[in-house]
Amino acid sequence: MLGFLFGAVAGAVAATYWRNGVSRFRKERVPGLRHQAADKLEAAERAVVHTLDAASAKVTSRLRGGQMAETATERRLDAE
16 A cells, blocks of 8 residues: 555656656647658558559459350350
8 A cells, every 4th residue: 555655646746747848748749740640641541542452453353354264164165
């Protein structure tokens, strides 16, 4: 119990001591960090969309190729 009380007092002292520094950091740096994070997320989104579009095109191409091969096989079997 004594350790808990000591930790609470130490936490309160630290919060009081660094309050102005944290407040200043939040006002000066956080908006810039938010913009940087937003830019990186937008770049990641563009990369994911590009990758998914390319994968979708490959799947569609393979499906069409398979359908064409199936149709050709059916025609050959019908001709026999």
